[in-house]
Structure formats: C-alpha cells, structure tokens
Amino acid sequence: MxxxxxxxxxxxxxxxxxxxxxxxxxxxxxxxxxxxxxxxxxxxxxxxxxxxxxxxxxxxxxxxxxxxxxxxxxxxxxxxxxxxxxxxxxxxxxxxxxxxxxxxxxxxxxxxxxxxxxxxxxxxxxxxxxxxxxxxxxxxxxxxxxxxxxxxxxxxxxxxxxxxxxxxxxxxxxxxxxxxxxxxxxxxxxxxxxxxxxxxxxxxxxxxxxxxxxxxxxxxxxxxxxxxxxxxxxxxxxxxxxxxxxxxxxxxxxxxxxxxxxxxxxxxxxxxxxxxxxxxxxxxxxxxxxxxxxxxxxxxxxxxxxxxxxxxxxxxxxxxxAGFGYPVGGATITQNRLEELVFSLPVEHEVLFWRARALPERLTVEVEVPDAYREAACAGLRQAIATEYGIDADVAGVTPGTLLPTEVLTGVHDVVKPRSLFGPDEDWTKGLIYY
Structure with missing residues (x-):
C-alpha cells in the first residue's frame, strides 16, 4: 500500500x-x-x-x-x-x-x-x-x-x-x-x-x-x-x-x-x-x-x-x-431543532432528559425537572416552541427518575458464568444465562 x-x-x-x-x-x-x-x-x-x-x-x-x-x-x-x-x-x-x-x-x-x-x-x-x-x-x-x-x-x-x-x-x-x-x-x-x-x-x-x-x-x-x-x-x-x-x-x-x-x-x-x-x-x-x-x-x-x-x-x-421531521399543526418538527430548544433552557433548571410525541394535531413534550424549577422550565419551553413553530404544545415536567429510572443509574448486575449443577436453594432457571 x-x-x-x-x-x-x-x-x-x-x-x-x-x-x-x-x-x-x-x-x-x-x-x-x-x-x-x-x-x-x-x-x-x-x-x-x-x-x-x-x-x-x-x-x-x-x-x-x-x-x-x-x-x-x-x-x-x-x-x-x-x-x-x-x-x-x-x-x-x-x-x-x-x-x-x-x-x-x-x-x-x-x-x-x-x-x-x-x-x-x-x-x-x-x-x-x-x-x-x-x-x-x-x-x-x-x-x-x-x-x-x-x-x-x-x-x-x-x-x-x-x-x-x-x-x-x-x-x-x-x-x-x-x-x-x-x-x-x-x-x-x-x-x-x-x-x-x-x-x-x-x-x-x-x-x-x-x-x-x-x-x-x-x-x-x-x-x-x-x-x-x-x-x-x-x-x-x-x-x-x-x-x-x-x-x-x-x-x-x-x-x-x-x-x-x-x-x-x-x-x-x-x-x-x-x-x-x-x-x-x-x-x-x-x-x-x-x-x-x-x-x-x-x-x-x-x-x-x-x-x-x-x-x-x-x-x-x-x-x-436530524433533517427528518413530523408534521404538527402546519409545522414540521425535527429532533435537532427541538433539542436546541430543550437545551436552551437555563442550566439551573437541570433539564437533561426529555421525550416528545408528534401527532398531526398536537405536540406533547415531557422533561425531567426538579420540582423547584418545573413551572418555569415548562413555561419557558412552551413559549420557545410557540415562537419557533407557531404551535401550542403540551409541555409537562416529570420527576427526575421518570424517564431515566434511578435503578438504571445505580444498579449492579450479578454477572455469572453458565453452569449445570445447582444446590437446593439456587435458581437453576439461569443455568445457561450469563447474567
């Protein structure tokens, strides 16, 4: 070469x-x-x-x-x-x-x-x-x-x-x-x-x-x-x-x-x-x-x-x-632009995780946000969406741990090697499973 x-x-x-x-x-x-x-x-x-x-x-x-x-x-x-x-x-x-x-x-x-x-x-x-x-x-x-x-x-x-x-x-x-x-x-x-x-x-x-x-x-x-x-x-x-x-x-x-x-x-x-x-x-x-x-x-x-x-x-x-969008009420909603709006919220609101559903007649957004900032974060995002797309969106704040469960972040899996012989108090249904 x-x-x-x-x-x-x-x-x-x-x-x-x-x-x-x-x-x-x-x-x-x-x-x-x-x-x-x-x-x-x-x-x-x-x-x-x-x-x-x-x-x-x-x-x-x-x-x-x-x-x-x-x-x-x-x-x-x-x-x-x-x-x-x-x-x-x-x-x-x-x-x-x-x-x-x-x-x-x-x-x-x-x-x-x-x-x-x-x-x-x-x-x-x-x-x-x-x-x-x-x-x-x-x-x-x-x-x-x-x-x-x-x-x-x-x-x-x-x-x-x-x-x-x-x-x-x-x-x-x-x-x-x-x-x-x-x-x-x-x-x-x-x-x-x-x-x-x-x-x-x-x-x-x-x-x-x-x-x-x-x-x-x-x-x-x-x-x-x-x-x-x-x-x-x-x-x-x-x-x-x-x-x-x-x-x-x-x-x-x-x-x-x-x-x-x-x-x-x-x-x-x-x-x-x-x-x-x-x-x-x-x-x-x-x-x-x-x-x-x-x-x-x-x-x-x-x-x-x-x-x-x-x-x-x-x-x-x-x-x-990111260039693909869903039609909602005459606007086209793209993930890239909607993400821009979500992360434009003040860093103090601690919004990291969100999800949205785009239907022909309505956009619904959920964001994880602490109770102290929930009202302000939802109002701010709702206004940003209205300004950007000219539509009224349903924006709801949910408790941190709702979209990304805390156990996913803190859990430790018991990873074991497969085996075939078990004692009287052991779960033998996982004999050939590695976890």
Whole structure:
C-alpha cells in the first residue's frame, strides 16, 4: 500500500486533489479484484485510472453490500483479512465490512486525528459496542497506536452498568472517553446518584469524544458545562471507519486526503463536491473491500470554505436523521431543532432528559425537572416552541427518575458464568444465562 498522507503535506485544495489523484489508480486496481465490481463494471475497470473514470461509475448502495453478503466484495485472499464487521442499522439484513491489518493502520490513524490528541499518558474509556460494529474496536486501536491505556467499557454489556462506569471514570483517572453524546448525560446523572459532581470530582478528565448520533450545539454546550471539558465530535461508519474529525475551531473536517467525497442531491439527481444532500464516499486506502462512490445515505452539508485551523480540508455538518421531521399543526418538527430548544433552557433548571410525541394535531413534550424549577422550565419551553413553530404544545415536567429510572443509574448486575449443577436453594432457571 502507498504511504499514507499526513496533515500538513498540502496547503491548498489543488494539492489535496493531487494527493487523491495519485492514489486513485491504486484503488481502482484493487476494485478490479472485487467480484462485485468486476461483474458490475466488467473489463473496463482494469483500464480506469482517473477521477473522470470514477465519476462514470454507478454509486454503490447499502443494499449492494447486503446483497453481496458475506464476501462478495472481497478483493484480497481471505487469509489476509484481520477483522470482519457488520453495521448496526441493517434492517434485518447484514451489512458486511472487512479489513486487512494494513487497512487498520489507516483506520486507526484517521480516528486519532483530533485536535485533542491521544498520548501514552491517557487512560481512554471506550464506551461503545465491541461486537460486530467497528466503533469500539476503532477507538481501541487508535488509542493503542498512540500508547494510551484502554479501558474497554462496552456499552452493550451487562457487566458494565452505569454505576461501574462512574467508578472507573473516578478511580482510574480516565482522561479521555469515547461514547454517544447521550451516554455522557447519563454518566452525569449516575455520578450525581453516587454522590459525585461531574465537573468537580473527575479532575483527570480532559475531553469527551462523541459520535454515533447528531448533537445540537446547545446539547453539546450543556455536556461541556456539566463535565467542564471539551466535547469533541467524530463522524464515520462501520463500512468506512472515521470520515471526519474536529479541529480546534470546532469544525468537523472530512478526511479528504484519505477519501474522495461527493454530495448527492436526491431531489435533482445531481452530484457535486459540496452543498446539501447525501454523502458519497470513496475510501482511497481500503484494500480488503474497496468501495467506489459509496452512498452512506446520511444527510450532510459540505463546504470548502477556509477554516482558521489551516488543515485545508472540507468541513461537514452531519444531519443524519436530524433533517427528518413530523408534521404538527402546519409545522414540521425535527429532533435537532427541538433539542436546541430543550437545551436552551437555563442550566439551573437541570433539564437533561426529555421525550416528545408528534401527532398531526398536537405536540406533547415531557422533561425531567426538579420540582423547584418545573413551572418555569415548562413555561419557558412552551413559549420557545410557540415562537419557533407557531404551535401550542403540551409541555409537562416529570420527576427526575421518570424517564431515566434511578435503578438504571445505580444498579449492579450479578454477572455469572453458565453452569449445570445447582444446590437446593439456587435458581437453576439461569443455568445457561450469563447474567
């Protein structure tokens, strides 16, 4: 594999494109070994070398990956594979992905490209799945690449309840973490349930790395205020690895030295380098499973405007499902904007958790809020919704612990190994169950 580019090797977009063009023939050569692409494109693929050639290829879809399960896109001998993965949102059909050891060098390097660096002094809590999805393995590999101590706190395991997360954060002096944004709010609630104050009693913590769901600026600010550290965003997928990371100016930059990005407008059918639409990605250093013009289906806004950080990389705003809305009384309610309104309530109201139901004739919102602030919080949110959407919403405050039960934050599961022999007073119905 060609040597991997490093930030600083280019200073202009023309130089960046030259790096892409230099690697593109290697990628197209790998794709020619893929049964899927050799069948779809035919012998013409072996002579393709340029960006114009790439743009003539029909985009690859998630359904294509599902239809080729498990190894229809494999472009190397199977014995060269290092890992096999499947994404989480498969709608009942596996979406396979696989990588060689050399592919993993690229994956780990891209993930670690954050303005808050990872180093050997860090204790890194990885609080995302370690199963078939790539997310936990990716952060783990990036942390180890830079010498950090990894705490593998899989968020899908009953062996790692929130009470244990708080203990690990506090007792081990965790400095960095990787999770969904919502997780960090739940940690804060669990910490308080354990008698700790998030912004005071975890002095080693220096940043929270988050991804996996859109996060509004107001929720991000609230998380940062709670913990007293920066919240650093990451964007990627199991099929591609990290696609974008955050610079010190708070902008999410696409790793365009390692992939070619396009934006597809599903309304007009046009494809361009920037604007609003669905993100189409061609990873340039993916050997085991080359992807040509892979449409992630994520709604994004891409811009090539200059950023003061000097990385000379395009920026992206990831909307995900945030752009999807429900009609209510003539307005369209989106989660992203409604979340903005909820977290615009004064921090003193202590509102962290909420839910809403959108019906054609009515919007109902519930927020967890202490009794002392309930009336003010509900009135403030009701007014904000009326101002934003021009509708009257039913806003109710509920006691903390209603939406997120306290026992979820404080409970400790009894995790046991399976066995078959039991004594007279033991419950043998759990003989083959691990919890």
């Amino acid at each position: 060609s040597s991997l580019p490093r930030i600083g090797q280019w200073t202009t977009l023309d130089e960046l494109q030259a790096l892409q063009d230099k690697q593109l023939p290697h990628l197209l050569g790998w794709a020619a070994r893929s049964p899927f692409y050799s069948k779809r494109i035919g012998s013409a693929l072996t002579s393709m070398r340029t960006r114009a050639d790439l743009e003539s290829i029909e985009p690859t879809t998630k359904q294509d990956l599902r239809d080729q399960y498990p190894f229809g896109l494999l472009a190397v001998p199977k014995e060269e594979l290092a890992t096999y993965h499947e994404s989480s949102g498969t709608a009942g059909q596996p979406t396979p992905s696989y990588y060689t050891a050399q592919d993993w060098v690229d994956l780990a390097e891209r993930y670690a490209r954050k303005w808050v660096g990872i180093n050997a002094n860090d204790v890194f809590l990885v609080r995302t799945p370690y199963a078939l999805m790539i997310t936990g393995h990716l952060a783990h590999a990036a942390a180890r690449l830079h010498g950090a101590t990894v705490v593998p706190g899989d968020n899908r395991s009953v062996a790692m309840p929130y009470s244990r997360v708080v203990r690990v954060l506090h007792d081990l002096g965790v400095t960095l973490s990787w999770s969904m944004p919502t997780e960090t709010l739940m940690w804060a609630a669990a910490a308080r349930a354990a008698g700790y104050e998030p912004g005071r009693d975890f002095p080693a913590l220096r940043a929270l790395f988050v991804g996996g769901e859109p996060v509004s600026p107001t929720r991000r600010k609230r998380i940062s205020e709670l913990w007293g550290v920066p919240v650093v965003e990451e964007y990627g997928s199991t099929e591609t690895g990290s696609l974008a990371g955050e610079c010190s100016w708070g902008h999410l930059h696409l790793w365009a030295d390692r992939a070619i990005f396009e934006v597809y407008d599903p309304v007009t059918g046009t494809v361009g380098p920037e604007g609003s639409g669905q993100l189409v990605v061609t990873p340039l250093y993916r050997e085991a499973m080359p992807l040509l013009r892979y449409n992630l289906g994520d709604d994004v806004e891409v811009s090539y405007a200059d950023c003061p950080c000097g990385w000379a990389l395009p920026t992206v705003r990831v909307l995900g499902r």
